[in-house]
Amino acid sequence: MAFIERVEVENEGFLARAELRFTPGLNVLIGARGTGKTSVIELIRYALQAGAFTTDAATKGEQQAVAVLDGGAVTVTLREGNTSWSVTRTSEGASTTAFGAPPACTILAQNEVESLAVSPQGRLYLIDRFYGDAAETERRITEAASATRTATQEIANLLEEIERNESATTELGPIEEELERARAFQQALLTNSSATKDDQAALLDSQSQMQALAQRENQLRFTASSLESAQGTTVALRAQVKDLAESALLLDVNTVQELIASAALRLEQATNEMSAASTALREETTKASMFRAKLDEQSRALRRKLDSVQDGLSQASRQVQQLEERKGQFDALVLRRRDLLTRLDQLRERRSVALAGLEKLRLARIHARQQVAKDLTEKLAPQIRVRVAAGKTLNSYTSALVSGLRGSGLHYNTLAPTLAKAVSPVELVDWIERSAVDELVNAAALSVERASTVLRSLRQSSAASIIAVDVEDEVTLELLDGPDYKPVEHLSIGQRCTVVLPILLALEGETIIVDQPEDHLDNAFIASTLIAAIRRREGRGQVIFSSHNANIPVLGDARNVIALESDGESAEVRAAGALDNSSIRDTIATLMEGGEEAFAARAAFYERKG
Amino acid sequence: MRLVLPSTSGKAKLTQREEALQALSDDSAMRRLRAARALFDVAIAADRAAIAAQLEREEDSWTQRALERVLARLRDGAVFTQSTQADPDENDLEGVQAQALQLATKQVLHEVRPAIQAVESATRLNLGERFAGSATEAALTRLTELLAALQQLGDAAGAPRIQQFDLTESITSLLSTVESGPVTVTVARTDAVLVAGDSALINLALSNLVRNALEASREGDDSVIVNWARREGEAWISVLDNGVGLPEDALSAATEVGTTTKGEQGHFGLGLPISLRAIESLSGRVILAPRKQGGSAAEIRWPQ
Numbered sequence: 001m002a003f004i005e006r007v008e009v010e011n012e013g014f015l016a017r018a019e020l021r022f023t024p025g026l027n028v029l030i031g032a033r034g035t036g037k038t039s040v041i042e043l044i045r046y047a048l049q050a051g052a053f054t055t056d057a058a059t060k061g062e063q064q065a066v067a068v069l070d071g072g073a074v075t076v077t078l079r080e081g082n083t084s085w086s087v088t089r090t091s092e093g094a095s096t097t098a099f100g101a102p103p104a105c106t107i108l109a110q111n112e113v114e115s116l117a118v119s120p121q122g123r124l125y126l127i128d129r130f131y132g133d134a135a136e137t138e139r140r141i142t143e144a145a146s147a148t149r150t151a152t153q154e155i156a157n158l159l160e161e162i163e164r165n166e167s168a169t170t171e172l173g174p175i176e177e178e179l180e181r182a183r184a185f186q187q188a189l190l191t192n193s194s195a196t197k198d199d200q201a202a203l204l205d206s207q208s209q210m211q212a213l214a215q216r217e218n219q220l221r222f223t224a225s226s227l228e229s230a231q232g233t234t235v236a237l238r239a240q241v242k243d244l245a246e247s248a249l250l251l252d253v254n255t256v257q258e259l260i261a262s263a264a265l266r267l268e269q270a271t272n273e274m275s276a277a278s279t280a281l282r283e284e285t286t287k288a289s290m291f292r293a294k295l296d297e298q299s300r301a302l303r304r305k306l307d308s309v310q311d312g313l314s315q316a317s318r319q320v321q322q323l324e325e326r327k328g329q330f331d332a333l334v335l336r337r338r339d340l341l342t343r344l345d346q347l348r349e350r351r352s353v354a355l356a357g358l359e360k361l362r363l364a365r366i367h368a369r370q371q372v373a374k375d376l377t378e379k380l381a382p383q384i385r386v387r388v389a390a391g392k393t394l395n396s397y398t399s400a401l402v403s404g405l406r407g408s409g410l411h412y413n414t415l416a417p418t419l420a421k422a423v424s425p426v427e428l429v430d431w432i433e434r435s436a437v438d439e440l441v442n443a444a445a446l447s448v449e450r451a452s453t454v455l456r457s458l459r460q461s462s463a464a465s466i467i468a469v470d471v472e473d474e475v476t477l478e479l480l481d482g483p484d485y486k487p488v489e490h491l492s493i494g495q496r497c498t499v500v501l502p503i504l505l506a507l508e509g510e511t512i513i514v515d516q517p518e519d520h521l522d523n524a525f526i527a528s529t530l531i532a533a534i535r536r537r538e539g540r541g542q543v544i545f546s547s548h549n550a551n552i553p554v555l556g557d558a559r560n561v562i563a564l565e566s567d568g569e570s571a572e573v574r575a576a577g578a579l580d581n582s583s584i585r586d587t588i589a590t591l592m593e594g595g596e597e598a599f600a601a602r603a604a605f606y607e608r609k610g
Numbered sequence: 611m612r613l614v615l616p617s618t619s620g621k622a623k624l625t626q627r628e629e630a631l632q633a634l635s636d637d638s639a640m641r642r643l644r645a646a647r648a649l650f651d652v653a654i655a656a657d658r659a660a661i662a663a664q665l666e667r668e669e670d671s672w673t674q675r676a677l678e679r680v681l682a683r684l685r686d687g688a689v690f691t692q693s694t695q696a697d698p699d700e701n702d703l704e705g706v707q708a709q710a711l712q713l714a715t716k717q718v719l720h721e722v723r724p725a726i727q728a729v730e731s732a733t734r735l736n737l738g739e740r741f742a743g744s745a746t747e748a749a750l751t752r753l754t755e756l757l758a759a760l761q762q763l764g765d766a767a768g769a770p771r772i773q774q775f776d777l778t779e780s781i782t783s784l785l786s787t788v789e790s791g792p793v794t795v796t797v798a799r800t801d802a803v804l805v806a807g808d809s810a811l812i813n814l815a816l817s818n819l820v821r822n823a824l825e826a827s828r829e830g831d832d833s834v835i836v837n838w839a840r841r842e843g844e845a846w847i848s849v850l851d852n853g854v855g856l857p858e859d860a861l862s863a864a865t866e867v868g869t870t871t872k873g874e875q876g877h878f879g880l881g882l883p884i885s886l887r888a889i890e891s892l893s894g895r896v897i898l899a900p901r902k903q904g905g906s907a908a909e910i911r912w913p914q
Binding site: 359390392402403421422427 | 637638639640643644647650651669670671672675676679706708709769770771772773774775776779783801802804806892893
């Protein structure tokens, strides 16, 4: 099992040239106030980039570490059997690792224990520490969520285009009948006229060519507009990857550089090919419209000729031609619509696969978390109970709804939370896309008018931000206090620590570091529960505490005690070793028991009482 | 011998209702929810027991609610609607106004910022060494500060991002960045107070109230006290000072941007409007009152 073996500080700062050696098992950092105990802990967190349970602890910790280093650097070495890892980090943040990434450590600052207890996010982090592939699961969830969002945005764009297509189709109207009537009228005039068979055939031929041409021109234009939007995306992507390729040059990893450069090159090719396609399309469109102009000129000449043999024939045939053109346009729109609907189906299919994957991953995560909760509850029974409920935290969802409903004229601050509770994000997006007002009315008990306002205002921009919104699981930590269990939020600060510390110590196989765990704790709890938890952990992971309480090193049977000392300018290790080391024993007696005299007086007091 | 397969037509085709009832025990919460929604239309009285039993087992909160609604419909024959508790005022002018304010400040800042930067660099070039310390530099600095205040006003009108957070942690770290001069700012508690809200908006409101309190104080023996708590359905923060006190109509005047009790060199009279705007975005309110012993008390409250 890996443990922290050594912490070394370079020549600068408050702990300049300090070297601290740790052992497996319980290590205790002791020393008067201001001797650098917290600094050592924050330096370890900083070097290992071990993270924190609350943002406050993360920022303050980093500030302190940087201040202590004062331009220098710290090196932390971990060991497991014959394998060792060494991490050096400078106050500028540059980090070098020898022998790969070191094993994880869990580090808590003073007050972080109780503030993590009342932070929903902090409690989730705590539970996630207990199952191995939490980070990997989280990464895959982010990936699936992003795929779902992208597909939803594409669907929203597509729906908008379908809507435009529909209104254009409606505007052109069903023209079959009108065209038939116009053709019949023209035919009647032609039959009565003395126009030659050839001229008649030429007229009809040019009209049907007009229809085919109009259809082709429109199809070309639709393809051009789709291509244009794809080009936009590709150009943006190319720029992004180009930047990436430049910043990758700063890395000294050749394979990465080569791969990114080759991706950039291919995107370059793709944009070139697309722009060539776009030029070809434009040329083809120009050709088609020139051909149409020519055809139009021919048919005008023909019409003039026909008009001379039959009054009104020119007028009638012009109308047929116009209607043929409209029919061509109409047919192109209908074909386009079929194409769009096929793409919509494909996108929906792609999204539902991504959604199913997302649900599965979240389900696996909740099961893992619930298993952790069950194990912890069994281990720490009856004092402590841990529970995890699925998808209970609706804050992100509510926020997404609030920002989508603003400006809709609805009271979003009251409506959004109600809506979030009543309707799941996935079904809401489905209803937004289908304008399914009735479903929303049934599910959320809204009036028809309000429901349709909700769907309309969310439709414009919000579907993608709603669909994969993170609905977090909720962790409840409870302590048996009096007749029943009480959730950690309703407990005193001291009680909160009595819940979190035993849970932390149950985290086996990695180093746990806590700055002054005894803050807010009474000695009775330290002597019974905390010490018992430390002893239970023997052989299952290193513990590093800083402390002012003699009970922790003495009753906890510390393997290693490090006493720090400071003259206010800088700090150093005054003594280090096991409990049987005489200078360690003296330091504990002076520093933690208030000296031999005070200790003797206390002993006499208890003897008198006894 | 011929093998006779059972004919598929013999197997009864499931009705939509039967399918939905079956799907209630599906592994996927999405499918269970869809089934529950379908049952709202097709369930019959005989299904009540089965649905109630499923509700007992259901873990997904949306499916639970959907099943409850199915049961309610089966029981009452009709559905309760929200019309009884609909808001008296359907039109949310506040939201519309907030969005307009946000858009307007954004637009103005977008246009004005580069213009001012251009003026500054041109003047710097023209005046050369005389720029530093000139009246022009002072005026430009003040203009930049005004833009920063406008930016805050726009931010205050932003859509809230509701999160659970520790109010104590948030207030303490905000106050550690405030320049308090000779006046001491005291916090009334250090234990964690968990609240729901948008910490950025609350900080924006609070920082302006604290700055007002500090500006009203300015004396060595004056002090500013910040206290907070969460009580039935509401969270509050109060800022107490014993300074010069506020004019009676401070709060109503605050809705008219630009009114200030401070002199030329002070802020822009945007402090209180920013606080008001930020808290209104959370459906909360700001209360200002004089204290008996002098000074004033400013409070922000928002629903939980």
